Amino acid sequence: SSDPQSKVYRTHIPQTCGTCHSLKFVMEPAGLSAQPFFSYQESVHGQAVAAGSLKAAVCTDCHHSHDIQSPADPQSPIFKFNVPTTCAQCHEPVATEFNQSIHGQAIGRGNWQSPVCTDCHGIHSIKPHIDPTSSVAAQALARTTCAKCHEGVRLTQEFGIPGRRATSYLDSYHGLASRLGSNVVANCASCHGVHNILPSSDPRSTISKTNLANTCGQCHPGASENFVRGQIHADIPITEDVGSIVNDWVRKFYVWLIVILISGMVGHNVLVWRKKAVLARQRQDRSIVRMTPLQRWQHFILLTSFILLVVTGFALKYPDSWLAWLLGANETLRRTIHRTAGVVMISLGLYHVGYLLLTKEGRQSLKSLAPARKDVYDGIHNLLYYVGWRSDHPKFGRFTYAEKIEYWALVWGVIIMGITGLMAWFEVEVAQWLPRWSVDVALTIHFYEAILATLAIVVWHFYQVIFDPDVYPLNWAFWDGRMSVELYRKEHPLAYQELLEEQEKQRQEKEQNESGEPEKGGGYEPSPASSGDD
Numbered sequence: 001s002s003d004p005q006s007k008v009y010r011t012h013i014p015q016t017c018g019t020c021h022s023l024k025f026v027m028e029p030a031g032l033s034a035q036p037f038f039s040y041q042e043s044v045h046g047q048a049v050a051a052g053s054l055k056a057a058v059c060t061d062c063h064h065s066h067d068i069q070s071p072a073d074p075q076s077p078i079f080k081f082n083v084p085t086t087c088a089q090c091h092e093p094v095a096t097e098f099n100q101s102i103h104g105q106a107i108g109r110g111n112w113q114s115p116v117c118t119d120c121h122g123i124h125s126i127k128p129h130i131d132p133t134s135s136v137a138a139q140a141l142a143r144t145t146c147a148k149c150h151e152g153v154r155l156t157q158e159f160g161i162p163g164r165r166a167t168s169y170l171d172s173y174h175g176l177a178s179r180l181g182s183n184v185v186a187n188c189a190s191c192h193g194v195h196n197i198l199p200s201s202d203p204r205s206t207i208s209k210t211n212l213a214n215t216c217g218q219c220h221p222g223a224s225e226n227f228v229r230g231q232i233h234a235d236i237p238i239t240e241d242v243g244s245i246v247n248d249w250v251r252k253f254y255v256w257l258i259v260i261l262i263s264g265m266v267g268h269n270v271l272v273w274r275k276k277a278v279l280a281r282q283r284q285d286r287s288i289v290r291m292t293p294l295q296r297w298q299h300f301i302l303l304t305s306f307i308l309l310v311v312t313g314f315a316l317k318y319p320d321s322w323l324a325w326l327l328g329a330n331e332t333l334r335r336t337i338h339r340t341a342g343v344v345m346i347s348l349g350l351y352h353v354g355y356l357l358l359t360k361e362g363r364q365s366l367k368s369l370a371p372a373r374k375d376v377y378d379g380i381h382n383l384l385y386y387v388g389w390r391s392d393h394p395k396f397g398r399f400t401y402a403e404k405i406e407y408w409a410l411v412w413g414v415i416i417m418g419i420t421g422l423m424a425w426f427e428v429e430v431a432q433w434l435p436r437w438s439v440d441v442a443l444t445i446h447f448y449e450a451i452l453a454t455l456a457i458v459v460w461h462f463y464q465v466i467f468d469p470d471v472y473p474l475n476w477a478f479w480d481g482r483m484s485v486e487l488y489r490k491e492h493p494l495a496y497q498e499l500l501e502e503q504e505k506q507r508q509e510k511e512q513n514e515s516g517e518p519e520k521g522g523g524y525e526p527s528p529a530s531s532g533d534d
Contacts, residue, residue: 011049013058014040039125055090062086081107083116097195102202113149113158120145141188142166142175168233191215191232273473281476288499290483292361298352299478302410305345309417310454312338317447339425346418349411368398371408375401398495406460413453420446 001008007016014037020026022037040046040059048056062078069076077086084104088095098104098117106114120136127134135145147166155161169175169188177185191207198205206215216223229243291299312334315323327334356362379401381394399407423430423442430439465475470487477483489496 010054010058011052013060014046014049017059036124039123043122043124043126044128045126057090061089080112080116081110083118087117094195101193101195101197102199103197113154115149119148136189138183138187138189139178139181142169142178146188165233172232174232186219190218277473284484284486286476286480286482286484288483288485288488289481290477290488291481293481294355294361295365296478296481298348298355301344301348303478305341305348306453306457308337308341309345310450312341313450342418342421342425345414346422349414349418369404369407371404375404395493396491396495397498398492400491402460402464406456406464409456413449413456416449417446417453420449 001010003009004011006012018037022034024034027034041050045057049058064077071078071080073079074081076082084095084098084107099108103114103116107116122135125135129136129138131137132139134140143166149155150161150165151163151167153163156163170179174186178187193206196204196206198208200207200209202208203210205211212228213223213225216228220227231244311323311326315321315327315334316331316338318324319329324334327337356366378394378396381390382401384390385393420442423439424446427439430442465471465478466473468475470490475483
């Protein structure tokens, strides 16, 4: 082994062991993985050995040479309770600190729940703490490494140690700054230590009352005993000291102040908005019938089912969001509402097909909504007008190209979401006829189509019916079905002209029937009784 040409020469050992341990077909039959070999090569030990170091740990330092034993064997150097001793071969000062710490003392008492070196640093994939991918990097401590034990309830239930330490840290200033990417803000190890972690009741602890000022002073020079009395973890229970009591009362005061004041502002603005909106509607000649009662009912059902589907769908994808909170974090309720709303939307879609084909009103709407070459020209013309390259506005018929795009996008969306939703609902039955991956693809389509549909409604539809200055604050056609003559003349001049011609024709026919002779006459404004957009 002292011969540099030998396969068991120190720097050659990883590759010698890797002859077998890097091969999946060798390792898998034994129930083992080949990954440790590749993880070791990327580790701080493997990199050092590859650079020619004779001091960095190799396989035999931890596993031994000929008497290799299972990590479950108490005699093995990699048995959990033996790991600190094994690592001490190279890291004796650190091991001494660890053995005196609260973790090391627990291991000495035979506590399996306490961490050893490999629980924090990893086994074969050990990396320096300055490596962002290291398990002991500053960003990783509260989020993953320390959180593995101190975030859950096991320590609380078994040993009475407070849980949620990671979450309460991440909610504090230090944690928020860390989540924003700071590598210099205090983390778990900054205050509690690394290998020498001790309870605050121990005078040697970095967070004991006698040492806390020095600990905080590392980042806050001049920190006094008064300064260190503040809370670090955001959810520490309120104690009986004056500061905690005052802080709690201030928090409660502001919560109620915000609720009362903002509720009053909202109520005030709703009253003002309602009155102004009603007066604005009354001042307009809203005699054009834009939506019939049947069309408004279809819109209402579509609107309701769409909102329910958005809320209940994204609540599943983002269970920690406020959407899930609205549903009380109840999966049974969420699933029932989502599926019911889906069935309602699909049923409405089937009904709408019948409405388009079997009713006069529907056939007229379908004819008006059919895509035409003119829509392409109108779209280009309209864009040129709004960028200032044309002075004349395009003349639209009953529906503009924008409204047609929205309508047919809705048809497409209902079909896609309906099919993929049913595939996800009846995935077992689908898998009997199609490959299992088809359900996964359907779920992917369902999710991204949902995002597309939601954004299209917010960006495209809401502009058309809310934020467009010509209709702001709201296009009330969805409510009473009517539209102002002025807006109809501006937005749909071709349809408005057809309406005038139709009414003129009806007037002449009426006069002819009454007098027996036709009478010439010019155009006039449509009356509420005779106008419509059926």
